[in-house]
Structures are given as structure tokens and as C-alpha cells.
Amino acid sequence: MLVFLLKNIAGLGLKGEIKNVSDGYARNFLLPQKSAESVSAKQGEQLKALQKSQANKAVAATASVKSVLGQLEGKTIKVSGPASAKGTLYKGISAQQIVKAIADQLKQEIPADYVILEEPLKEVGKHSVGLKFHNEKVKLNIEILPGDK
Numbered sequence: 001m002l003v004f005l006l007k008n009i010a011g012l013g014l015k016g017e018i019k020n021v022s023d024g025y026a027r028n029f030l031l032p033q034k035s036a037e038s039v040s041a042k043q044g045e046q047l048k049a050l051q052k053s054q055a056n057k058a059v060a061a062t063a064s065v066k067s068v069l070g071q072l073e074g075k076t077i078k079v080s081g082p083a084s085a086k087g088t089l090y091k092g093i094s095a096q097q098i099v100k101a102i103a104d105q106l107k108q109e110i111p112a113d114y115v116i117l118e119e120p121l122k123e124v125g126k127h128s129v130g131l132k133f134h135n136e137k138v139k140l141n142i143e144i145l146p147g148d149k
Helices: 023-030 041-072 095-106
Strands: 002-005 018-020 036-038 076-081 088-093 121-123 125-133 136-146
Touching: 002 041, 018 041, 023 036, 041 095, 041 125, 041 136, 076 088, 076 095, 088 136, 095 136, 121 125, 121 136
Parallel strands: 076 136
Antiparallel strands: 002 018, 002 036, 088 121, 125 136
């Protein structure tokens, strides 16, 4: 029987996969626990084709993101914020502000969750920030200037 997995099941597969399992296993275990749904042969073919097209789109998107990260590697962006005389910012520079600065200055769009920032940057000066997508990591230089922003 073909089933569509609704949960990750050890020894069988991951959520979203279509698997061929014995009828008894499906009826007595997977379906009652709502771990899977029964799929007809026609639906199975349609879902497999959909999964294949989504996988192709994901590969293309991954390549696109990797090229964007490659273009950002080693670049410097400038961000300003109100600071004390000692060079400490009153409000830290967050990942969202870094992403906005990348979009404004370098004309590249990336999600904020790609920025590796343990805590907001709070010191005026030059900083190195990591950008990560899957196993691809690059460094971006950030120069924080005292200002009115």
C-alpha cells in the first residue's frame, strides 16, 4: 500500500515522502496513529512528480543563494547609529539592520536568518560577521559609524 508520511518514522522515512509499505503495517500502525495517509497509485505518481519539481526548484534556489553569498564575501557595508563619546552604541545593530544595509548598499537580498550574529553589535568600528546558508559560510565586513540613524 502506498502511504504519504505525515511524520518522520525511524526505519521508514521522513515527513512528506511516499513509501510502499505492507497493508497490515499501514492499517494497524501508520493510519491509526495518524503517521501516514493512504495514497492511490495515481495520487502517488502526481505527488512524486510534484516532489521532483520542488526538488529541482530547491536546487536552483540553493545555487542562486550560493552565488549571492559568493558575491558578498569580503565586502564591506557601513552602518551608523547614535553612539556615546566612548564609542558605544545606544542601540545595537541587529541582523535585520545588516540585511537592510546589504540590500541598500550592495543591492543583494538575503533573509535575516542567514546572518550569524550572537548578539547585536554595540561598538563603533570594524566588525566581521558571518553569513551562512546550509554548509556555505562567508565573512562580511561591517563598519559601524557614529551617527544620527
